[in-house]
Amino acid sequence: MNGAQDLGGMMGFGPVAGEPEGEVFHADWEKRALALTIASGALGEWNIDMSRHARETLHPTDYLASSYYEVWIKGLEKLLVARELVTSEEIAASSVLHAPRPTSPPLAAADVAPTLAKGTPCDRPPQAPARFKVGQAVRTLNVNPSGHTRLPRYARGKRGRIERVHGVFIFPDANAHGLGPSAQWLYLVCFPASELWGREGDPALDVSIDAWESYLEGAAE
Amino acid sequence: MNGAQDLGGMMGFGPVAGEPEGEVFHADWEKRALALTIASGALGEWNIDMSRHARETLHPTDYLASSYYEVWIKGLEKLLVARELVTSEEIAASSVLHAPRPTSPPLAAADVAPTLAKGTPCDRPPQAPARFKVGQAVRTLNVNPSGHTRLPRYARGKRGRIERVHGVFIFPDANAHGLGPSAQWLYLVCFPASELWGREGDPALDVSIDAWESYLEGAAE
Amino acid sequence: MGSVPPPIGGDNHAHRHDHDDGGLADIELRVRALESLMIEKGYVDPAALDAIVETYETKIGPRNGARVVARSWADPAFRRWLNEDATAAIGSLGYSGRQGEHMTAVENTADVHNLVVCTLCSCYPWPVLGLPPVWYKSAPYRSRAVIDPRGVLAEFGLRLPASTKIRVWDSTAEIRYLVVPLRPAGTEGWSEERLAALVSRDSMVGAGLATDPASLAGEAAA
Amino acid sequence: MGSVPPPIGGDNHAHRHDHDDGGLADIELRVRALESLMIEKGYVDPAALDAIVETYETKIGPRNGARVVARSWADPAFRRWLNEDATAAIGSLGYSGRQGEHMTAVENTADVHNLVVCTLCSCYPWPVLGLPPVWYKSAPYRSRAVIDPRGVLAEFGLRLPASTKIRVWDSTAEIRYLVVPLRPAGTEGWSEERLAALVSRDSMVGAGLATDPASLAGEAAA
Numbered sequence: 008m009n010g011a012q013d014l015g016g017m018m019g020f021g022p023v024a025g026e027p028e029g030e031v032f033h034a035d036w037e038k039r040a041l042a043l044t045i046a047s048g049a050l051g052e053w054n055i056d057m058s059r060h061a062r063e064t065l066h067p068t069d070y071l072a073s074s075y076y077e078v079w080i081k082g083l084e085k086l087l088v089a090r091e092l093v094t095s096e097e098i099a100a101s102s103v104l105h106a107p108r109p110t111s112p113p114l115a116a117a118d119v120a121p122t123l124a125k126g127t128p129c130d131r132p133p134q135a136p137a138r139f140k141v142g143q144a145v146r147t148l149n150v151n152p153s154g155h156t157r158l159p160r161y162a163r164g165k166r167g168r169i170e171r172v173h174g175v176f177i178f179p180d181a182n183a184h185g186l187g188p189s190a191q192w193l194y195l196v197c198f199p200a201s202e203l204w205g206r207e208g209d210p211a212l213d214v215s216i217d218a219w220e221s222y223l224e225g226a227a228e
Numbered sequence: 229m230n231g232a233q234d235l236g237g238m239m240g241f242g243p244v245a246g247e248p249e250g251e252v253f254h255a256d257w258e259k260r261a262l263a264l265t266i267a268s269g270a271l272g273e274w275n276i277d278m279s280r281h282a283r284e285t286l287h288p289t290d291y292l293a294s295s296y297y298e299v300w301i302k303g304l305e306k307l308l309v310a311r312e313l314v315t316s317e318e319i320a321a322s323s324v325l326h327a328p329r330p331t332s333p334p335l336a337a338a339d340v341a342p343t344l345a346k347g348t349p350c351d352r353p354p355q356a357p358a359r360f361k362v363g364q365a366v367r368t369l370n371v372n373p374s375g376h377t378r379l380p381r382y383a384r385g386k387r388g389r390i391e392r393v394h395g396v397f398i399f400p401d402a403n404a405h406g407l408g409p410s411a412q413w414l415y416l417v418c419f420p421a422s423e424l425w426g427r428e429g430d431p432a433l434d435v436s437i438d439a440w441e442s443y444l445e446g447a448a449e
Numbered sequence: 450m451g452s453v454p455p456p457i458g459g460d461n462h463a464h465r466h467d468h469d470d471g472g473l474a475d476i477e478l479r480v481r482a483l484e485s486l487m488i489e490k491g492y493v494d495p496a497a498l499d500a501i502v503e504t505y506e507t508k509i510g511p512r513n514g515a516r517v518v519a520r521s522w523a524d525p526a527f528r529r530w531l532n533e534d535a536t537a538a539i540g541s542l543g544y545s546g547r548q549g550e551h552m553t554a555v556e557n558t559a560d561v562h563n564l565v566v567c568t569l570c571s572c573y574p575w576p577v578l579g580l581p582p583v584w585y586k587s588a589p590y591r592s593r594a595v596i597d598p599r600g601v602l603a604e605f606g607l608r609l610p611a612s613t614k615i616r617v618w619d620s621t622a623e624i625r626y627l628v629v630p631l632r633p634a635g636t637e638g639w640s641e642e643r644l645a646a647l648v649s650r651d652s653m654v655g656a657g658l659a660t661d662p663a664s665l666a667g668e669a670a671a
Numbered sequence: 672m673g674s675v676p677p678p679i680g681g682d683n684h685a686h687r688h689d690h691d692d693g694g695l696a697d698i699e700l701r702v703r704a705l706e707s708l709m710i711e712k713g714y715v716d717p718a719a720l721d722a723i724v725e726t727y728e729t730k731i732g733p734r735n736g737a738r739v740v741a742r743s744w745a746d747p748a749f750r751r752w753l754n755e756d757a758t759a760a761i762g763s764l765g766y767s768g769r770q771g772e773h774m775t776a777v778e779n780t781a782d783v784h785n786l787v788v789c790t791l792c793s794c795y796p797w798p799v800l801g802l803p804p805v806w807y808k809s810a811p812y813r814s815r816a817v818i819d820p821r822g823v824l825a826e827f828g829l830r831l832p833a834s835t836k837i838r839v840w841d842s843t844a845e846i847r848y849l850v851v852p853l854r855p856a857g858t859e860g861w862s863e864e865r866l867a868a869l870v871s872r873d874s875m876v877g878a879g880l881a882t883d884p885a886s887l888a889g890e891a892a893a
Contacts, residue, residue: 009238015818195846296586
């Protein structure tokens, strides 16, 4: 979706403010927001693409006015309500009003380290040969779906070149909407800045994205 | 600039809420904001393109969180400070701290009706023939200026057709930055939705923009 | 003390703090303070401010546009003039000036429905329609009118057949567009005044149709 | 009572109401309430929450990545492995898992400087760099890194010659990118531990260079 999350190329947000390397959290609630998001995710009730979509469907004003862990908490609340683990009334009342829904057991403290170290690989075995090969010219499609996509606006309808073939990966545009992994070939596609931004683009800049096969069509050499 | 004002094709803002025809203002301060904006503009210290640029350079979060007359007031404050008619300190203190700068006389009550009825025409006599003609295929440039432009993001790098030649008009991209009228031919350019939005675009939808000549290049038929 | 104003986006979840500091919202105080500064420094005349407000509250509004549309329906010569030189034709009725210096009239037909938007700010033909309504300036309308006009029109209660072509006019320059809605059936021989009563503001933006006189008769009978 | 949180955009003018209702900001109360609900309903174990926080506060951070980079500088075989299969090479040092399941290492050269961003959210290689800093997640960085990376780098104090090519990696999928900065001159024969001390977090995102040992010597002398 063309939401507030799609920030590439937007202007007017001001300068970037660096910060010292040691600052991991800036408030205690940030720690709890992170931990709550990870532990809730471990219930297996949603996937990472659903999480991202829950966050990007926040009202744009709300999204931009919120710090990132706040976006996470607002997204988490939406997921919990959608999966009927918690009701809106319970969130509003800050108290339990309904019996919990049966789920897989909660993540145990002893399982935290192995679970984080394992992660959730998103690659899948190929079922068909890759359509594009390294060095080939491609054009991204101009798509404007109302649902989740990982093709940013600034890179739509643009001509680039395949630089690597990453393998076959779960397709977020389907997975975010409960349509299963729908795995596809994933490519590293590189664009000169002039293609993305026009004549004024930095002549010594290339930008790459990772693009699923269905985002691409072949382009003339 | 690719700011928050460039809303065409964005998603996530929710439904449109209509309102009765008789509701002109929704609070007394809206009346004052409108009148103050018009009366201040009559001093001739800035042009309409500078006004628009002052508004669109508000921080995107601020722009989206503000009602429209609030955007106007915030823009007006910026213009007044930039033109040194009022200082930031005066705005912060809500009181006059410096003598007024000499300006043209304020708009008189008796001049309001004739001034509004006259308006500010933006057309200029042609100095050269129009480059494009009705029916011709054109492509908008992919531009991403950091300054003011009236070519929206959704209509950049798109193939359309000239439908009318409006005449020669002041060029906002220059006029907003004090570079003078720099008048150019202005065209009505029409695009099928599929060109703007891709395969999923409404097959029975055409969208037009008004585009200055330097936004356009000829396209193959 | 800060406050979050009602957003352009119309977000119901945005927090408002109006009147949490003694009766006046921040924006009211801010505008009032700026007005005082400007008057005190002699840059604006308070009588002129009042005259501007009065003009847009009582003189310049969508009834102007309704008279233009009614004349166009009733008078073929005026209709031709309106289509050829809308600024002059509209000016002949006394409507001109600010935000209407360069007018274009676009007629709905049986096959094509026109809708006007300004995605980049809120350009609107003031001399014929007055000041724009909140929805016209809002992020929901400005964002969706160019990509999903059918969905937008449905929210106005206007469900067009899929076969009706939609033409959206994004007002990116100083040309201002006035939609001339289709003249309803059953209005043959009506006076311009009666016809004008059928022409709503929304219909002249394209967010509605002219009122069906049958519905008016129904109301009168009810 | 509402509050406007510190925005992603880092807008200094945004109004904040933290602590205006008795010591706790709205977001603190909101997170605390949700945590209580989740614990009470048995969906999360508070000890697991503590373990997660402890992990990212003490175990998983940019020193991991610094060790990867130092090994790559010191060991040509590891460097080849890192370039061919970064996930396995990094895993061999004990760093793996969440948000680093599919790693790619990109080496700076004398001619090319790499910069990593995620314009769509905040994808970041957690096992080697830990949790992302605020700036990496912020609207200023995410919006500008792909269109004006030179301007962004200048704000980090890094002014590259116009002749240095910049390559920006927008992390739009589950591939996570680790920048391997150029090994500074004058570090021949250094141990991996000494080398790792030269590798900052910012340098592994591309927002900086490895520390020049001459500057360290200067500091020590000062």
